[in-house]
Structure formats: C-alpha cells, structure tokens
Amino acid sequence: MDDLRANADIKGNDLNAMLFQKFGLYMKKSSLYNMKNYVINELFGGHDKSYGLLPAYVKMIHETNTGSLAFCSYVDIGHPQRAMQFGTVFISFGGQVKGFLGGCRSLIGVDGAHLKGNYGGILLSVIAMDGNNEIFPLAYAIVDVENEENWAFFFWHLYNMVKDDGRNNWTIKSDRQKGVDLALKKVWPAAKRRYCCRHLSRNFKKAFPGPLMYILFWRACNATNPYTFKNTKERLRKEGKTACMKWFACLGSQSKWTKHKFDPSVCSDINTSNFVESFNSTLGVDRCRPVLTLLEGIRRVCMVRIATRQ
Template identity: 40%
Template sequence: MLEELDSEDEYIVTEEDDRDNVHEKTFEDYLDGSHILDKMYKNGKIWSQLPFGSIVLEECKRYIARCLLRDCTWRIHASVLRKKISWAIKKLEGEHATCGRLEENPMVSSAWLCRQLLQDLEANLDVPVDSLQRLCMERNKIHVKLRLLYKVKSLAREQLHGGFAESYPALPKYAEMIKSTNPGSYALVTWTDSLQFKACFISFAAQVKGFLDGCRPIIGIDGAHLSGYYKGVMLTVVAIDENNEIFVLAYGIVDTKSIDSWTYFFRNLRCLFAQYKSQKDDWTFISDRMRGVESALFKVFPRATRRICCQHLYSNCKAVGWSGAAFHKMFWIAENSYNEYVFEKAMSKIKDFDAATYDYLKNVEEQWSVHMFDRTVYCDHNTTNFVESFNAITKANRDIPVLTLLEDVRNWCMKRMGSRFDKAVYMEPNDITEHAKGVLVTRTDDFRFCHVTAAGGGEFEVRDGHVKFPVTLRNMTYGCRKWQGLGIPCKHGLRVIYNQRLDPRDFVSPFYKGVAYKLTYGDHMHPMADPTHWPSLDVPEITPPQGKRNAGRPPKQRRRAAHEAKKGKRHTNNKCSLCKELGHNAVTCKAKKASSKKTAHTTFSS
C-alpha cells in the first residue's frame, strides 16, 4: 500500500524487500515501443500529448501528471526510490469534481477488447457492432470506434474457429478420421500436383444407408457460395424422409459452379451408391437451372429424370416480362395440376394470354408440372424449398474456416439423426408418420361434400360438385391422380374407403409407414474427437486454394434480381385471404362488398 511521503524523508530498503528485486534497469529500458504510452516521453521530456492530459518526466526521477482541463486541480507527484526500481507517490491532491469522465480511452487496444468480449462473441459471433459498442459503454464506460470493433470480431473469430489458412492442411486427416470413427463412410479430399486444395466430398454411412433403404428415390441438389477469406461453393445433396423432412445425404466443397465441379460431385455420388451395391441410375433429381448441372448429370446418370424448380421457372418468366396477376394464377394452376386435363386447360388460357409464353413453357425439357412426375416416386415436390432450407441452416457458418464449417454441418446432422434414431425405436411398423396423419386429417374434412356410387367389381364413381371421378380400390387408380402422385389417399378415395368401412392407413404408401422410417433411421452417426486429440497420420498437408476474396467485407445476402421484391418489403401482388385472388387484400375485396350488399338487401326486404 502506497503512503504519502515527504520529499525530505528517506526510504530504507531492507533485506526482506530486496529479495524480490530484479536486476537494475533504467526507466528507458521498459520503453520498448509496445505500449501507446511509450511514445509520450523521450529523454525526460514531454514527447507527445494525449487526450487525457500531459505527463512530465524529469531526468527519470520525478513523475508529474495533471488533468487536461485547466480548471481541474487534480495532480499527482511521484519520485523514484533509492534502488531506482520502485516509485513512491509523494503528493496526490485535488479531485475530478467538475471535469467529467473521459469516455474515449486511447489505451484500449483490439487485443484487450477481444479478451473482454470473447465470451459474448462466443455465444453469438454475428452480434452487430452497434450492440458491442453499447455493451462496452455500459460495462466498461468507454466509447469504442466501430472500426476497432470490426477488428475485434475478426480476432475473436480466429481465436474461436482458427485461421482460414490453417484449416486446409487438416482436411486429409479429417477425412481419415471420418472413415475410422464411422466405418463405411465416404470421405474424399482431392488436391492438385502442387498440393493445393481442389475439392472434397463427404457422406456418412448412416446417411447413405438410410437413403437407400427407406427414403423415396428423389434427390435435391443445390450450391451456396462461401463468404470467407477463400472462395468456394458448398454443394449439397438432400433427400426427403417419411415424415416429409429433409434428410442430408452428402455435401462437399468445390471451387466454383461449373461442369467439371458438378461432374466431380455426381461421380462421387455414384461411387457412393456403388459402394453399397446400388447400380440404380434412374434417380429423380430436382434443382434450378444452375450452370453445368444438366450436362454433368446426364453424363454420370444417363437415365436420370430431372425436375426443375417451378419458383425459378416462374422467376425466369418474370425476368422476360411475362408477369401480372392473371399470368401468376394460370401458371401455378398449370404447375400444380395432377391430371393432364387441368394442365391443358390452364395452358390454353396461357396461350390466349401470350402465345410466346405458351411456346416457352411447352419447350421446357425438364419436368415442371405435377402431372408429368413419375408415379412410383410418390413425391409431388416441384420446388427446391427443402434444399434451400438446408442452405439457410449453413448460411451462418459459411464465413468461417472450412474445417469448422464441415464440423458444424456434421454436428447438426449427427444431432438430427440421433433424435430420430431414438424416435424410430418406439415406432410400430404399421404406424404412419405425422405428415401422413396430417394429410389424412385435412382430406377427411374435405370428403364430406363428395358423394359415392358403387359400380360393382370394386369400382366406384365419386361426384365432387359437378365433376365425377372414377375410383378403383383394387389397383388404386383415381381420376384426380392426387393419390398416385403423393401416395396418400385423396378426398375421393377416402370417401370410398370410409363408405366401405375400411381403414385408410392400409392404403397409404409404405414410404410413410414405420417400417420405412425404421430403415431410414436404423443407424446413427458416431461422434468424433476434438482435432487436438487426433492421432498422427501419414497424410500430406495441403495448402489453401488460389482463389481469394478481394479486400472488404464479403456480402452474405443473395443478390436479388430487378423483378424480385426487396427483402423485408411486402410484395406488390397481395393475395386476398377471402377470395384467394391477387392484387388486393381482404379489406378492399369486391366479393366481400358484394356479399355484404346482398345480405343487407335481403335483411331489408324481410
């Protein structure tokens, strides 16, 4: 504890005090330039001024500091002791009564601030810098500039997730660890002759087994750009399980979206299937019109069927100029048509609207209307929303090092499959999934307005309003074709099933039952140790790819086209919740006003 000493007093150093003394150093020996205060003085004189005041050193024997404001009387005076190592405060007078508090402290460095905010940034690395600025003011009573907080976030990201260049040399070892901890998994990392990273492909044994044994034969593919220091694209293969939820099959990282990259990805996917004795090549793929997908797909899977995302097809039409409420309604009627009659009727209206639009849609080679889909797939998905949902999950991690990104994806898949693995244990083989139950409940509410007439021989005629549909339970053929398209009885089939006192669960496709669910989640992904505990493996240490991002913060949001609505803004084509028409809402609905006038007129007449 420091005491106030008189300038004439002497300080006697005892042996006990001298034990902890280090070798003698002068004051200048400590001025190595590592601290901001080191530049304030030189040879015992004022070297520079700082915002909080001035400091005077006289021949390295006395230390005097005053407040910046002239009206403030605060002053401290210290002098060096006999051994010229310790300092003693001689006088401390005055108080900071009227000068206020200085909130801008130039001694605050990015390293010190990173240590103070590391726990907060570890909980949420995407916290805005404005929030960090307010946190520093409330917690430490200091005002920090935004550019310093950006640097702090960068330092924290490197401490938490490692450096971008450091993650690539560990990828070959990471692939070997996947194959050793999860036997039967497919993990491949490729590099150039100069040991530069080129691409990688990863699929765990539990994922490929579950897809081949229980999932429907439809595969969604998509790619998302990385936003870290090095350029790259993350390609994903996503399927749909029995509960209509996403099932991640494989993922990988390539340099760009090109024919070569997609060919590399599809070849590894086929090798993955061949590893489990599956030579099937007539899978159904759904994607948007990405560059190089079509050429690479039919090169590796010659008999594959390709669906196109209708949302992207509609966006292409709007980009050309074919838009409006009328075209929007006719396009989605044609797209959601389960039978050819409704499709042709909608297309004839589109032809009357614009012949060029009709010709464009007729010349689309991919499958885009539901009535075109293969009935054995039992899936009516005509958009890539289930793949985009997985991209949304990985969006927050695509700006971190590649090894941490792959680990986060593996951890997410492991937790998801683990919870469903435990759920499948208690599921009975003949139970149907929650999705199938929900569809049956919805269609059961609609079949009450249908009337059935038995024709004999297991054939029936169901009248829905003014339209009649033939139904045959023996071979499960139905006029509306919704049953064949999804694998769950439609309202016309349910009307016949309940009329015959049968159980509708017996007519649900096996893809929605507990047997298939148990096969899909019959295995789970096994955990892996931390990279610090990995054994030494004889694998090469590769270097990062050549492609680097330009200076500046990379964009994370997708660039929207000129015809697309801005994010967070209400779309120009409002949809009425009453008449389901576009261009107005329920408040300005003309049908509502006409109904209100008719009701009022009837009340007045009575």
C-alpha cells in the first residue's frame, strides 16, 4: 500500500516485479489491476465519490479562506437515475488573488492539460509572472472538454477578478486556439493577445521545412527592433515566397507574436508559454488521481510556492 501511495501510476509489470521481489509471487494482470484499483480507492477515495464532494469542498473554501473565488457547476442531463452531471469547477484562493493584483505583471498565461483519471477532463491553469520573472499560480479550473464555452466560463471569472484593478493592459498568452480567441471576444474583448511562438514554430516548420526557414522564423519572433524585423522579413519573403507572407498574415497583428511590437507597459517580452507548461508538469501523478485529491495537490503546490517567497 505504501508503494502505491508513493506511485499510484505504477505499471503492471513493475508492480509484479515488486511483488516477486518482496513475496516471491506473480499475479495475473487482471487480478493485479483489480487489486491496484481497490488500494487506490482506499487511499485516495473513488472518482465517483470525489466528484460528489466538490460542492462541499467549494463551500469550505468560502467559509475558511476569505476573499477566495470558488465556483462549481453541474449540468442537468435529464437522466432518470442521474439527473445532474459535473460541469465545471473554478478555484482561486484569496492569497493568490491578492498576490497577483499586488505584485505581478499584466501578462497572464493560460493552458490546458489532460487529466488521466477514470473520467478524463481538462485542467485549465492560469499562471502569472511576478517582478522577479518567477511563475505565480493564480487560478485553475477543471472542465470536461477544451472548447469555446468552457474557455468563456474561465475567462469570465478571470475578468471579474481583475476588472476593478485599474490596469488596461492585460495580455493573455496561450497557444493559438480558436476557442481561446472566440471566448475572449465574447467575455473580455479589451484583453490583448500573445501567441506561444514555440507552438507557432511547429506549424511553421510543417508548412516551410528546412533549417534556414526555422532560423528565420525565430529571428523574426525575437526581433527587438523594426530594423532587424524588416531585414528578416525580406529574407523570409525571398525564401518562402508569397505563401510564407500569407502564413504570417493569418496570425493577425504583429503584436501577437514578435517582440518589437509587444506592449512595453506589460514589462515582459516572453514569447512562449513554457512558464505555464512548467507548472502543469509539477503536478505529476496527481493528474491520474480523483478530482478532489488533484485539487488538494494543486493547493499544496501553490501554497508552498507562495509561502517560500514571502
């Protein structure tokens, strides 16, 4: 049981090897996975029960942590035995909100990560940058799929969090996804946009392969003055012809992807969303555990990170 507590994502072959090393026996794969599921349910609780406890968890956050934003919604699916189905949950603790508004830049990175539990789902994360260019976890949510409706739910809560702060240069950084742009136009049209250039580079490399085009792409993205950008753009026009210029035109305004057009009032020229993905990678095995255990794991990670930097 202690071994599964330490690594609940252990594979069957490794678990069988551990059993043979300790007890000198092997188990059938079916029996092994049944035993593993039973132990995980005993340790972390079942996935079904965990979703049912979310309303009580949200209520407890409001009662014990003043200033926190926590919302949970369920959807009526019209099933005779199971009328309500989990929809979304959004959480941002009071300390995160105060720290973000009081000491972070106006750049907000958002990203989605797939959950590995019985029912799947998407974990949406919001990460800001503080004055030392270190990541600051701001909020997170769990939704069933990554679409325009769920992104709109997410950004609506973010907008209500910052609308009274007085800043008008809020900038959202993410991968180039249609759902994000459409949701922002609906609930937060004043927010500016930046695309993750690493994500763009993968698409660019498929359309225009070759090391030279790849180098020119990054030179254009990292150009910090109009002169460098103009020279690089001419090289791209020469090597990639009209098709290359059309590809860049489809990205929209240059302020979304090249540094020399970034808003200087944001005080950050980061052009990738690596800082958001690095936070998601710290969750590790928690992403395969029941949703309540996952949310508590994220809370602990955020609490330790913020407390150690006070």
